[in-house]
Structures are given as structure tokens and as C-alpha cells.
Amino acid sequence: MEIAEDADSLRAQERENIIMNYEKGHRAGLPEDMGPEPVGIYSSTDRFGIVHETELPPATAREVKQMRREITRKSKWMEMLRQWETYKNSKKLIDRVYKGIPMNIRGQVWSVLLNIQEVKSKNPRTYKVMKEKGKRSSEHIHQINVDISKTLRTHIFFRDRYGAKQRELFYILLAYSEYNPEVGYCRDLSPIAALFLLYLPEEDAFWALVQLLASERHSLQDLSWAHPAPVGRVFAGRRTGVDADDKHCL
Numbered sequence: 528m529e530i531a532e533d534a535d536s537l538r539a540q541e542r543e544n545i546i547m548n549y550e551k552g553h554r555a556g557l558p559e560d561m562g563p564e565p566v567g568i569y570s571s572t573d574r575f576g577i578v579h580e581t582e583l584p585p586a587t588a589r590e591v592k593q594m595r596r597e598i599t600r601k602s603k604w605m606e607m608l609r610q611w612e613t614y615k616n617s618k619k620l621i622d623r624v625y626k627g628i629p630m631n632i633r634g635q636v637w638s639v640l641l642n643i644q645e646v647k648s649k650n651p652r653t654y655k656v657m658k659e660k661g662k663r664s665s666e667h668i669h670q671i672n673v674d675i676s677k678t679l680r681t682h683i684f685f686r687d688r689y690g691a692k693q694r695e696l697f698y699i700l701l702a703y704s705e706y707n708p709e710v711g712y713c714r715d716l717s718p719i720a721a722l723f724l725l726y727l728p729e730e731d732a733f734w735a736l737v738q739l740l741a742s743e744r745h746s747l748q749d750l751s752w753a754h755p756a757p758v759g760r761v762f763a764g765r766r767t768g769v770d771a772d773d774k775h776c777l
Contacts, residue, residue: 545672546662549694553687568683575630576682576725601629604636611639634726641738643731654702654730661701667712671700674717685721695729696721702733707741 571579574594586594604623607614614620628636638644647654665671675693679685684692699720704712716736723732 542668545668548689549697551689552694553690572683576684578681578683578686597629597631600626601632604629604632608632608635608639615639630726634731637723637726637735638731641735641742643727643734643738646738647730647734650734653706654733657702657706658698660705661698665701665704665712667704668701670714671697671704671712671717674714675700678717679721682721682725684725692721692724695724695732699724699729699733699736703736706737710740 568578570582573579573583574590600623607620607623624640661668675696676688678693678696684690685696687693696717700712700716703710703716703720710716719739720732720736723735727735
């Protein structure tokens with residue numbers, strides 16, 4: 528009896544420590560004498576946010592061409608967004624998604640593709656409630672914590688242990704594990720939610736995950752159980768309009 532009580536007490540303490548580290552922020556993951564991030568880090572960060580070990584060379588002709596192509600694509604996408612009711616079920620939309628959504632409007636496009644604002648407005652307190660419930664009782668908290676420590680760590684947003692984006696990711700995954708107990712948590716959810724967080728605010732990223740996995744239109748939930756390994760790769764590719772050159776972000 529005492530052994531069981533000690534084990535429960537230890538698990539409860541571990542849960543409290545994990546939550547405290549995320550609430551404390553990135554300083555929880557640093558030695559006390561470690562200073563702020565060096566300014567020079569930005570000269571070794573590419574346009575996707577990936578931090579490299581050495582300073583980056585000037586953009587190649589191919590990269591310049593791709594950036595110019597994105598500018599052209601952006602103007603086409605902005606026109607499509609202005610006439611969304613006309614284009615939302617069109618072949619042109621599908622073709623443009625397959626070609627890739629420009630990075631600087633990707634969050635805006637994903638938001639309308641996944642109908643995030645409507646579902647969020649219909650569930651105004653749900654995310655907050657699920658997040659707090661997850662902190663108290665999610666059985667997946669330890670695995671979520673481990674997986675976050677390995678998710679997109681070369682990206683500047685996720686580089687700091689317990690940094691702002693890791694904290695948002697932690698809360699989203701806890702909330703989702705309570706919101707959808709049928710799935711709970713699996714490892715593929717961490718990189719998918721992290722990718723959403725590169726372009727969307729925290730609560731919007733949560734609802735994007737909900738819509739992607741469970742909505743009738745997208746419904747990747749069955750795929751996540753039938754083929755657990757490839758789900759992140761399926762999401763990162765053509766279904767969301769991520770260019771081939773962006774896929775290394777996962």
C-alpha cells in the first residue's frame with residue numbers, strides 16, 4: 528500500500544515539476560550563469576527559421592527565383608482570399624495548394640481552409656478549459672514533455688528548452704489529449720502542432736489540429752492510427768500547401 532502511495536506521490540511531483548518548468552519559461556532549461564542568445568545567431572538562420580552551425584552564404588540564384596515566385600503567388604492568393612466564397616471549392620484552389628502557399632500568408636490561408644475562426648467562436652472557452660484539465664490530469668504529460676524536447680529543435684522558435692513556443696506546444700498537446708480522448712496523444716501530433724505554431728497563434732493552432740484530425744472534410748484521425756509514422760509527412764506535404772523546400776522544417 529505504501530509503495531503504491533509513494534509511486535503516486537512521485538508521479539504527482541513529477542507532473543508539478545514539468546508544469547512548473549514550462550510556466551517558468553526558457554530560463555528553466557539554462558544554467559544560471561548562461562547569458563542571452565547571441566545576436567549573431569540571426570546571420571546563421573535561414574528564411575525558414577532553421578538555425579545552422581555556420582553563417583549562411585548569400586542566396587543562390589535558385590533561392591532568389593523561388594522568393595520572386597512566392598511574391599507572385601502571394602498576389603494570386605490575396606485575390607483568392609478576397610473572393611473566398613467563389614474559390615473555396617474550386618479546382619484552382621486545389622491546384623494552388625499543391626503548388627505551395629506562400630509562407631507570409633500561410634497562417635491566414637490555413638485559417639480559412641480549416642475554418643478556424645468559426646469553430647473557435649462556437650467554442651469560446653473550450654481551449655482554456657481543456658488546457659487546465661490537461662495540466663491537472665492528462666496521463667500523457669510525461670511523453671508529451673519528452674517529445675517536445677525533440678521537436679523542431681533546429682528552428683529558432685523551438686530552439687530554447689521551455690521557451691515560448693515549446694510552452695505553447697505543451698499546452699496545445701495537453702489540451703488536445705483531453706479534448707479528444709479517443710486519440711489522446713501520439714508522437715506525430717507534436718511536429719504537426721509545432722508546424723501550426725510557426726504560422727498561427729496558440730489557440731488557433733489548437734483548433735487547426737482539431738479540424739485537421741477530426742473534421743469531416745480532412746479527418747486524418749483514422750490515418751494516424753492505421754499508419755502512425757507517416758502522418759506528419761502527409762501533413763507537411765501537399766495537403767497543406769507546404770513547398771518541397773519547406774519540408775525540412777519537420
